[in-house]
Amino acid sequence: MSLATLGEIPNLAESFSAEESLEMFRRMCLTRYFEMRLIKAYKDGLIKVPIYLSIGQESISAAVATMISGYYIFAQHRAHSVYLAFGGNPVKLIDELLGLPTGCSAGMGGSPSIQDPDIKMIGHHGLIGENVPLAVGAALGAPDAGVVSFFGDAAAEEDYVFASMGFALTHKLKVLFVCEDNNLSILTPKSDRRSWEIADATRSIGMPTADIGDDPWLIAHYTRQFSSNLPAFLNCRTCRHHWHVGTGIDNPPEWDRFTLVKEQLDAFGLSSRADKIEAETKQYVENLWNERLPILSGK
Amino acid sequence: MERTLADTIREITREHLEKNNGLLLGQAISAVGWVNNTVPPDCSGIIELPMADVAGPGIAVGAAVVGRRPILVIRFQDFIFLNSSLVINYAAKAKDVFGQVVPIFVRAIADEGKGLGPVHSACLHSIFMHMPGMRVCAPMTPEEYEETWAVFMANDDPMYVSEHRRSFGQKGEMPDIVIDNADITIFSISAARFSTLEAVEIVKQDGIRCNVIHLMWLKPFTLSSRLLEPLESSGRGLVVDSDFAICGAAQSIAYELMTASGLPVKALGREDRSSGAAHHLEVGTPSSLKIAQAIKDIVKIGKKVRT
Numbered sequence: 001m002s003l004a005t006l007g008e009i010p011n012l013a014e015s016f017s018a019e020e021s022l023e024m025f026r027r028m029c030l031t032r033y034f035e036m037r038l039i040k041a042y043k044d045g046l047i048k049v050p051i052y053l054s055i056g057q058e059s060i061s062a063a064v065a066t067m068i069s070g071y072y073i074f075a076q077h078r079a080h081s082v083y084l085a086f087g088g089n090p091v092k093l094i095d096e097l098l099g100l101p102t103g104c105s106a107g108m109g110g111s112p113s114i115q116d117p118d119i120k121m122i123g124h125h126g127l128i129g130e131n132v133p134l135a136v137g138a139a140l141g142a143p144d145a146g147v148v149s150f151f152g153d154a155a156a157e158e159d160y161v162f163a164s165m166g167f168a169l170t171h172k173l174k175v176l177f178v179c180e181d182n183n184l185s186i187l188t189p190k191s192d193r194r195s196w197e198i199a200d201a202t203r204s205i206g207m208p209t210a211d212i213g214d215d216p217w218l219i220a221h222y223t224r225q226f227s228s229n230l231p232a233f234l235n236c237r238t239c240r241h242h243w244h245v246g247t248g249i250d251n252p253p254e255w256d257r258f259t260l261v262k263e264q265l266d267a268f269g270l271s272s273r274a275d276k277i278e279a280e281t282k283q284y285v286e287n288l289w290n291e292r293l294p295i296l297s298g299k
Numbered sequence: 300m301e302r303t304l305a306d307t308i309r310e311i312t313r314e315h316l317e318k319n320n321g322l323l324l325g326q327a328i329s330a331v332g333w334v335n336n337t338v339p340p341d342c343s344g345i346i347e348l349p350m351a352d353v354a355g356p357g358i359a360v361g362a363a364v365v366g367r368r369p370i371l372v373i374r375f376q377d378f379i380f381l382n383s384s385l386v387i388n389y390a391a392k393a394k395d396v397f398g399q400v401v402p403i404f405v406r407a408i409a410d411e412g413k414g415l416g417p418v419h420s421a422c423l424h425s426i427f428m429h430m431p432g433m434r435v436c437a438p439m440t441p442e443e444y445e446e447t448w449a450v451f452m453a454n455d456d457p458m459y460v461s462e463h464r465r466s467f468g469q470k471g472e473m474p475d476i477v478i479d480n481a482d483i484t485i486f487s488i489s490a491a492r493f494s495t496l497e498a499v500e501i502v503k504q505d506g507i508r509c510n511v512i513h514l515m516w517l518k519p520f521t522l523s524s525r526l527l528e529p530l531e532s533s534g535r536g537l538v539v540d541s542d543f544a545i546c547g548a549a550q551s552i553a554y555e556l557m558t559a560s561g562l563p564v565k566a567l568g569r570e571d572r573s574s575g576a577a578h579h580l581e582v583g584t585p586s587s588l589k590i591a592q593a594i595k596d597i598v599k600i601g602k603k604v605r606t
């Protein structure tokens with residue numbers, strides 16, 4: 001069985017309204033087309049900083065962001081998708097990638113260190129997994145706020161990650177932990193690094209846990225269910241399309257959730273609305289890029 | 300074909316793994332170019348560590364306790380704040396505390412200048428000089444690396460080897476430059492050695508003559524005549540380092556040279572601010588232009604005669 005379907009619940013998608021389904025799809029389109037235009041700019045030599053692409057993993061933050069709002073966000077280095085799905089201003093991200101003072105981190109952060117107080121997204125400095133204790137500390141210090149923490153399957157191995165999750169459980173802190181489990185640490189597969197699953201560890205200490213694929217309806221379902229019972233952990237198996245850093249591709253991804261979601265929307269009779277959203281979003285982000293890129297050449 | 304520093308490190312490692320029952324531990328060793336081609340592919344004794352940045356190096360220290368003389372690879376020196384608890388607090392102290400030797404070879408690789416941001420672009424050997432119990436060095440050439448390794452194997456101390464990605468392609472040696480009537484003696488560390496050689500060419504156009512002494516051993520640090528004689532004849536000194544200046548190797552060594560010689564010796568290191576991703580916000584090894592300016596500023600002060 002492919003991990004794409006891990007934890008599937010039959011007929012789950014039907015229980016969502018067309019609006020919810022299309023909203024998740026719109027947020028997926030934002031990242032997909034933002035990054036496709038970014039890849040072109042990168043290949044044209046216009047982006048001078050290393051870039052960490054989310055393409056293939058868009059459904060995770062798109063689904064979570066559709067279900068919760070107002071949370072503090074603590075993401076990791078691969079966070080264009082998180083930023084865009086949670087309503088971050090794409091222009092500020094473009095400017096950041098161009099190294100401009102108008103960027104969301106004024107050029108200090110580049111692709112892996114995105115922050116934006118407007119959406120309560122706290123900057124990630126670049127040490128993997130340290131966003132998790134930070135997130136837990138924020139939940140301790142601001143007990144009325146919700147906190148969401150995104151991290152990778154390699155980050156899950158960091159000494160301080162499980163310890164922080166345990167602390168959140170002990171103190172009943174409102175943190176939703178989300179692991180974007182693409183099975184890779186740079187290019188090293190999980191099987192070369194460990195023989196255990198973080199979801200088994202969180203379950204064993206009594207934390208509400210779902211180890212699932214990256215089907216946005218499934219993720220949205222658990223996000224909604226868990227958000228009233230935090231802390232909780234969502235481990236989402238997903239496929240990163242590109243290299244760890246940069247635009248290279250080794251093998252075609254095992255699955256492309258974006259295509260699968262479009263097929264599902266089609267099956268629901270939503271294809272014309274989905275097509276319109278896709279075309280409009282693509283045009284929207286392309287226009288933004290085309291407006292900002294000339295700044296580099298002073299035109 | 301002339302061997303590079305990377306070739307040298309790889310062959311030393313291969314021999315250690317194949318003949319000495321050695322170990323090499325680190326993250327992302329196999330997957331991305333075998334650490335810039337410094338690790339022999341698929342040798343036995345290579346352990347892919349999980350991304351547990353505190354426990355992983357601790358596991359390497361444990362292997363050192365039982366005599367496997369592990370090589371621990373740290374792909375970015377900035378990680379050492381996470382990586383070094385058991386290195387500094389156990390490996391470096393156990394000989395004094397328990398009489399237990401813990402010979403571990405820490406390959407800590409510095410990088411910079413690639414838009415790597417605040418936690419992937421530092422060079423941090425100075426804090427290991429600060430703490431007792433470790434040997435600290437920064438080899439930049441094939442023969443220097445061989446010397447480093449020979450000292451490690453001949454002794455029982457843990458060793459912090461401050462490497463720099465700028466040096467991996469280095470082929471020849473970097474001999475000291477000592478000339479007659481030099482205006483200044485520059486002592487350089489790590490990648491600052493490459494920038495210093497460029498700076499010396501820049502100031503030559505202003506008629507400034509420089510001695511250059513390459514510093515590979517940072518701790519223990521010996522004030523030999525190799526260091527003091529050129530300083531005394533040139534009358535002024537400058538120590539340049541890729542690490543931060545404040546409380547760093549440059550300031551510490553400048554102090555040693557100054558008190559031993561009674562001559563003015565300045566220190567130049569990395570600027571005291573965080574590095575950013577965008578090119579204009581990056582912090583790194585002092586550039587050749589910056590070193591050249593520092594040289595000019597010191598030479599302007601006028602030659603002090605030893606008192």
Ligand SMILES: Cc1ncc(C[n+]2csc(CCOP(=O)(O)OP(=O)(O)O)c2C)c(N)n1
Nearest residue numbers: 078126127128152153154155184185186352
């Ligand atoms: C503390 C720390 N250790 C190691 C690294 C080097 N590093 C950067 S990203 C990465 C892999 C991250 O994998 P994962 O958490 O699964 O996220 P993904 O890149 O797969 O999205 C590693 C090892 C780092 N930046 N910080």
Ligand SMILES: [Mg+2]
Nearest residue numbers: 152153182184
């Ligand atoms: Mg991963």
